[in-house]
Amino acid sequence: MSALTFEQIHQRLAGKFGEAVGPLQPAKKDPFCTFAPARLLEICRFLKSEPDLAFDFLEDLTATDHPKLNLIRVVYHFYSYPHRHMFIAKAEVNRQISEIDSVEQLWKSANWMEREVYDLFGVRFKGHSDLRRILMPDDWVGAPLRKDYSEAGGYRDISNVRDNPLDLYLSMDRELKAQQGAAQPAAGSQSAAAPEQHAAPNPPAKPGA
Amino acid sequence: MALDQLVMTKFGETAGEEMILNMGPQHPSTHGVINFVVHADGEVMKKAVPQVGYLHRAIEKIGEIVTYPGFMPYTDRIDYLAAMFANEGYALAVEKLLGLTVPPRAQYLRAISCELNRIASHLISLGSMAMDIGAVTPFPYALRERESINDLLEALCGARLTYNFHRIGGVGFDMPDDWTPLCRKWLDHFDRILDEWDRLISFNEIFVERLAGLAVIPLEMAINYGLVGPNLRASGIEFDLRKAHPYGAYPDFDFKIPFGKAYAGAYRGGVVGDCFDRFYVRVLECRESVSIVRQALDKFPPGEFMAPKVPRKIKPEAGEAQSRIEAARGEMAYYVVSDGGERAYRVRARTGSFLAMGIIEELSKGLMIADLVALIASLDVVAPEIDR
Numbered sequence: 001m002s003a004l005t006f007e008q009i010h011q012r013l014a015g016k017f018g019e020a021v022g023p024l025q026p027a028k029k030d031p032f033c034t035f036a037p038a039r040l041l042e043i044c045r046f047l048k049s050e051p052d053l054a055f056d057f058l059e060d061l062t063a064t065d066h067p068k069l070n071l072i073r074v075v076y077h078f079y080s081y082p083h084r085h086m087f088i089a090k091a092e093v094n095r096q097i098s099e100i101d102s103v104e105q106l107w108k109s110a111n112w113m114e115r116e117v118y119d120l121f122g123v124r125f126k127g128h129s130d131l132r133r134i135l136m137p138d139d140w141v142g143a144p145l146r147k148d149y150s151e152a153g154g155y156r157d158i159s160n161v162r163d164n165p166l167d168l169y170l171s172m173d174r175e176l177k178a179q180q181g182a183a184q185p186a187a188g189s190q191s192a193a194a195p196e197q198h199a200a201p202n203p204p205a206k207p208g209a
Numbered sequence: 210m211a212l213d214q215l216v217m218t219k220f221g222e223t224a225g226e227e228m229i230l231n232m233g234p235q236h237p238s239t240h241g242v243i244n245f246v247v248h249a250d251g252e253v254m255k256k257a258v259p260q261v262g263y264l265h266r267a268i269e270k271i272g273e274i275v276t277y278p279g280f281m282p283y284t285d286r287i288d289y290l291a292a293m294f295a296n297e298g299y300a301l302a303v304e305k306l307l308g309l310t311v312p313p314r315a316q317y318l319r320a321i322s323c324e325l326n327r328i329a330s331h332l333i334s335l336g337s338m339a340m341d342i343g344a345v346t347p348f349p350y351a352l353r354e355r356e357s358i359n360d361l362l363e364a365l366c367g368a369r370l371t372y373n374f375h376r377i378g379g380v381g382f383d384m385p386d387d388w389t390p391l392c393r394k395w396l397d398h399f400d401r402i403l404d405e406w407d408r409l410i411s412f413n414e415i416f417v418e419r420l421a422g423l424a425v426i427p428l429e430m431a432i433n434y435g436l437v438g439p440n441l442r443a444s445g446i447e448f449d450l451r452k453a454h455p456y457g458a459y460p461d462f463d464f465k466i467p468f469g470k471a472y473a474g475a476y477r478g479g480v481v482g483d484c485f486d487r488f489y490v491r492v493l494e495c496r497e498s499v500s501i502v503r504q505a506l507d508k509f510p511p512g513e514f515m516a517p518k519v520p521r522k523i524k525p526e527a528g529e530a531q532s533r534i535e536a537a538r539g540e541m542a543y544y545v546v547s548d549g550g551e552r553a554y555r556v557r558a559r560t561g562s563f564l565a566m567g568i569i570e571e572l573s574k575g576l577m578i579a580d581l582v583a584l585i586a587s588l589d590v591v592a593p594e595i596d597r
Binding site: 029030032056057058077108112116135137144 | 305306433435528542559566571597
């Protein structure tokens, strides 16, 4: 029932798995270390089952995209309720292959979080029970949280570009004035006293008003 | 994927007696735009598969596009019922990146605003839970009290729902001069309302029996599925981030952590982690929040409400930080990665509702359709917090 520090946990892991556990990164606020993707599942199982580590809670699973390094880093935040300590690990996957083992068999919470990473980063999780898009529509193209993602022009004929409402208003105003100008000669003699009032009293309905 | 395809991939060929029902996306008791594909045999569900994403607004992507302070108003939109927490979590993460220390007065203002917001959020949760089950009366009572909190928070920060009150380095405004007596008056009033609330609904025999022993989540399952906050505590663990890993002003306050104890009573079939525990833990949390606000008002320190020397252009050095706070819907964690620029490289918001939805598919097996409504309500999920 004692909390371990990041360094102690890292030493345990490095002692057990050697090369597969990368060095502890210098603490820029939150320290972390990298796991070799090939042995990820094995290390995670150790983290969960070892009594003095007992990481029973996968607190967060997300990813960061690094196009320059051609890498996607899948980020794991582990937490232990019995010991109340935390550990952060990353696993690096190639952007093109982007495939990694699922940890769903260890923590069920990974099911939805891995689906989210699959949806938004396009990382496939091997051994996942139900790998479908979760937030975006099923026929969406691309992984939106990748840095080089660019929006398609629209989705199912719904444009994602909106005209400036002011431009729309002005063009409608011009059209109306042109129509009134065309109609002017016929009725013009009676309202000659206030020719300017025609445009003002009845402006076209504002879009969205 | 079209519905018929989904049905085929998810359930295989359907047997003659089984029905596929769509509940939502526009359904009064789904608490927002969520769809459940319910696979039912008569009144008993084989499975209810949640379909989320209708309210996805790409908030995490927006976090990479706007500047650090510019993202604060967007955090409000993550959870419109408890926006203070979303503000606080993000502010804490960026402050951790910057190494900023927040003055005590600002920390107290954060604690006060958050705890009031927690009460408001729980009131909606409790009221709508009662309403979903069929007790319509308590909901307006809850809304009435929430209105008073909205008024108090409006006096504090000028907004009723999307506050944008917490800033990086402190809070936006100092407390108005005459605010404390107003707040105290309301807290005294609310003590009596909570007693009335217990008489009205919490100890109402019909209500308790309806929820006792329903949709039990054992502790191990709750942890494995990543449940947090009141949902987790109802399963019988005394864990609260405000106590376990205190942040802000919380070390100064003395409060209890309510957790599930089969409040419905064993003779009614109450089990630790049933729907009634999730309901009653929230009622008890309201009482604790009232006590925290009182203590904060008593000890309210003088001083600045904003850290001095917060740079106008916030550019944290490259690195990453995570902040974890105890929000109304449980642990909310912001994971912010900086590459040294003016904009965050990655902002991730881990929310309680998202994973609470993940447990529904497993938990709905064998439940009645009418109980699904009680289960959703008891988990207190809010659609924008799921989809972000």
